[in-house]
């Protein structure tokens with residue numbers, strides 16, 4: 001019996017113990033939660049300064065609109081200010097020093113030889129050699145030498161001033177052409193003028209398009225650019241950047257390798273719709289085979305002509321490539337009717353004789369020269385300024 005009583009007491013004590021523990025644990029748990037929530041609140045409570053600062057730095061809260069008014073529209077980012085390029089006139093004179101620097105002393109070498117006391121056969125051979133080295137070409141070099149020989153015979157005396165005048169006249173005769181050097185960039189029959197820019201990649205074609213667009217804008221014309229060099233991924237971006245700086249729209253395709261003719265067509269259509277003065281079309285200059293080039297440029301030209309005439313085909317040549325450049329020029333001239341030449345990089349190591357050689361070769365005038373990488377380093381070609389620069393005048 002006593003054993004039973006002891007067992008009941010033990011069970012009763014145990015039951016009381018478990019229940020008590022549970023009862024004691026519950027409030028402790030709740031207390032814990034409360035404490036952690038309290039800590040959260042404490043933390044948030046301790047951060048207003050930081051939060052306020054952060055929100056002030058990153059979020060601009062517009063002031064509440066006065067009652068009865070609509071809240072203000074969010075402001076668009078300001079448009080980049082357009083640049084005002086200088087007009088084309090007088091650029092070659094401004095850049096003459098660069099031209100003079102690049103001619104590797106060919107003018108002064110000729111002046112030195114022609115001023116010798118005795119002009120024997122060896123001296124005339126040397127004169128011819130200087131001309132050939134300056135990229136004038138063999139036939140023109142011979143002709144210039146023969147002409148100078150005749151002039152010396154006729155005139156007799158040779159003061160330094162006379163030698164200089166004689167050489168100046170001879171070089172001018174070689175550089176001047178009967179064809180006009182002006183660009184056909186005026187609207188006609190209610191349509192924009194269209195200029196197709198062709199040449200081997202790397203010669204400075206896209207840069208020339210960009211510089212020319214600037215120069216035309218500087219002369220007060222409106223320009224649309226066509227990025228029909230769809231094979232060089234960066235060409236369209238490059239052109240768009242040039243155009244964007246002076247407010248000229250660039251028509252391009254987002255697809256790499258898109259049909260150049262279709263981009264050219266769209267560019268001309270945009271030019272017509274926007275009543276632009278000029279549409280400049282940059283083309284790809286892949287010279288795989290003459291037939292490829294003929295197919296591609298021929299198609300671009302034909303497709304443009306569905307909308308309007310092509311007024312100028314400018315062939316871009318890198319003046320530093322000498323005879324190689326002339327070979328390229330020949331291929332292009334067989335494929336399209338080139339109406340003008342752009343000689344780029346005449347500020348570099350080019351020898352100015354290439355002007356004479358290429359005009360003779362193609363029977364087409366040099367219309368523009370590139371005299372540096374700066375945005376306004378493209379100038380209308382002027383024969384007298386060019387010859388004076390060669391002679392260091």
Ligand code: GDP
Nearest residue numbers: 201202203204205206207344345370371372373
């Ligand atoms: P594209 O492949 O024919 O379109 O050639 P780009 O227009 O891309 O030009 C090739 C490189 O020639 C670029 O680095 C140009 O800055 C450079 N270039 C173009 N014209 C001239 C110039 O007249 N003088 C100099 N020094 N560099 C030029």
